[in-house]
Amino acid sequence: MPSEKTIIELCGRVGKLLLENGAETGRVEGTVEYIGVAAGVPISCHATMTALFVDADTDTATHLVKVRTKDFDLRKVDAVNTLSRQFTAGAIDFATLDQAVGAIETTRRDYTWPQKILGAGLVSVAPMLLFQAAWSDLAWAFGVGIAGYLAANQVGRHTETPYIAVAAGGAVIGLLATGLQRAGVGVSADNIIISALMPLVPGVAITNSLRELIAKHTISGLVRAVDAVMVAGAIGGGVVVGAALAHLLTGGRA
Amino acid sequence: MMQLLIHAIVAFASSVGFGIITNIPRRTLLPAGVTGAASWVVYVVITGLTPNVILPNLLAAVTIGLVANTFAVVVKAPVNVLYIPSLVSLVPGAIIYMSMKAFTLGQEAAAQQGLIKTLTIAISLAVGFVVAEALFRPLRRHLHRRPAR
Numbered sequence A: 001m002p003s004e005k006t007i008i009e010l011c012g013r014v015g016k017l018l019l020e021n022g023a024e025t026g027r028v029e030g031t032v033e034y035i036g037v038a039a040g041v042p043i044s045c046h047a048t049m050t051a052l053f054v055d056a057d058t059d060t061a062t063h064l065v066k067v068r069t070k071d072f073d074l075r076k077v078d079a080v081n082t083l084s085r086q087f088t089a090g091a092i093d094f095a096t097l098d099q100a101v102g103a104i105e106t107t108r109r110d111y112t113w114p115q116k117i118l119g120a121g122l123v124s125v126a127p128m129l130l131f132q133a134a135w136s137d138l139a140w141a142f143g144v145g146i147a148g149y150l151a152a153n154q155v156g157r158h159t160e161t162p163y164i165a166v167a168a169g170g171a172v173i174g175l176l177a178t179g180l181q182r183a184g185v186g187v188s189a190d191n192i193i194i195s196a197l198m199p200l201v202p203g204v205a206i207t208n209s210l211r212e213l214i215a216k217h218t219i220s221g222l223v224r225a226v227d228a229v230m231v232a233g234a235i236g237g238g239v240v241v242g243a244a245l246a247h248l249l250t251g252g253r254a
Numbered sequence B: 001m002m003q004l005l006i007h008a009i010v011a012f013a014s015s016v017g018f019g020i021i022t023n024i025p026r027r028t029l030l031p032a033g034v035t036g037a038a039s040w041v042v043y044v045v046i047t048g049l050t051p052n053v054i055l056p057n058l059l060a061a062v063t064i065g066l067v068a069n070t071f072a073v074v075v076k077a078p079v080n081v082l083y084i085p086s087l088v089s090l091v092p093g094a095i096i097y098m099s100m101k102a103f104t105l106g107q108e109a110a111a112q113q114g115l116i117k118t119l120t121i122a123i124s125l126a127v128g129f130v131v132a133e134a135l136f137r138p139l140r141r142h143l144h145r146r147p148a149r
Helices: A004-020 A025-039 A074-088 A094-106 A113-123 A135-158 A164-182 A189-196 A203-214 A218-249 B002-021 B026-049 B054-075 B079-087 B093-104 B108-145
Strands: A043-047 A051-056 A062-066
Touching: A004 A025, A004 A043, A004 A051, A004 A062, A004 A074, A004 A094, A025 A043, A025 A051, A025 A074, A074 A094, A074 B079, A113 A135, A113 B002, A135 A164, A135 A189, A164 A189, A164 A218, A189 A218, A189 B093, A203 A218, A203 B079, A203 B093, A203 B108, A218 B093, B002 B026, B002 B079, B026 B054, B026 B079, B054 B079, B054 B108, B093 B108
Parallel strands: none
Antiparallel strands: A043 A051, A051 A062
16 A cells, blocks of 8 residues: 555656646546545645646645646647556556556657658648648748747747747747748738747637636646737747848848 | 549548547547548538628537537547547638748738638637537437446
C-alpha cells in the first residue's frame, strides 16, 4: 500500500502533465481526484493555468505544483487519460501507474519532421479563403506557412523568452508573403499572410478560454484569454516588421 | 455540390494537419479530420442561407460537439484531443490577428471591431459546445451501455 504522501505527489505530477499539455482545467481536477479515490485517499484538487493544488482531505498539508504551459502535446494528455482509466478500473496497480507516468514525463513520442512539415502546410491552406483568394495564393500559403512554422519552432528552441517564437514566425510569413506580392507572383499578400498564419494563430486558445469561463473556471479562462491576445499581438507585430523589411529590400515605400 | 466537396476536403486536410502539429495520437487523426470536415460543411451551408455570423458558428460547434463526443467514445480518447484539431478552421484566429495588426498600426476603430467580432465568434462556438454536450449527455449513457469491452 503506497503512503498518502506518494499518492499526493503522484497526483501532482499527473495534474501537471495534463495541464502543461493542453487539457482543460475541469478535466485535470476530475482526473486527479478520481486517481486519488481509486488509490484510497480522497483528494481535493484545484487547478488554474499557472498552479495546481493537491490536498488530501484527511490531512492539513497541501501540495503545490507550479505549472507553465508549453505547446500542446495532446498525445500526452491522451496517454495520461488512458492510464487513469486503467487505474480507476483496477486494471493496473499503483506502482505500474507511477512508472508509466514517469515514462510519459521523460519520453516524447512525436510525428516525424516531414510529417509535421506536411501538417503545417495543410493547415496553412485555410478553408476560410476558398473561392475568395486566388488559387495560386493558397498554393503559396502552403509553402509560406511551412516556413513560418519552422521559423517559430527553431526560434522557440533557442529562447526562453515567451512570445518571441511566434513573433519570428509572423515576421518570416510577412516577409515572404510581401516579397511574393512585390515580385509579382502572389496576388494578395494579405490573403497569403492570413492563410499561412493558421498554424500559429491562437484561435483554439480563445475558444478554450471561453469554454473555461462558461464552466466557471474563471481564472483559467482569463489567463488563457490574455495569453491569446498577447500571442496575437506578437504575431501581428512580427508580420508588420516582416512586411516592412520586404518593402525595404525590394526598394519600395513601406 | 462540387464546391462543398472541395470545402470538405480542404477542411479535412486542415484538421488532420493541425492534429499532427498538436501531436494527437495516430488513431484519432482520421476521426479528427472527419469531424473538422463535417463541421466546416455545416458552416458553409448555413453561411449561404443567412447573413448572420452567430448561427453558422454555433451550429458548426454543435456538429463538432456531437460528432467528436461520439468518436471519443468509440476510440476511447479525451474529447479535447478531437475538439482542438477540428476547431482549427472555425476558430477566429485570423480575425484576432487582423485586429492586433490594426492595433500595431494605430487603427483603433478597426482593432476594436476585430476584437468584438473575435469575441462574438468565440462565444458562439463555446455556446455551441455547451448545447452539444447537453444534447449528448443522454446519448452517451446509451453508447456506453452497448459496446462490450
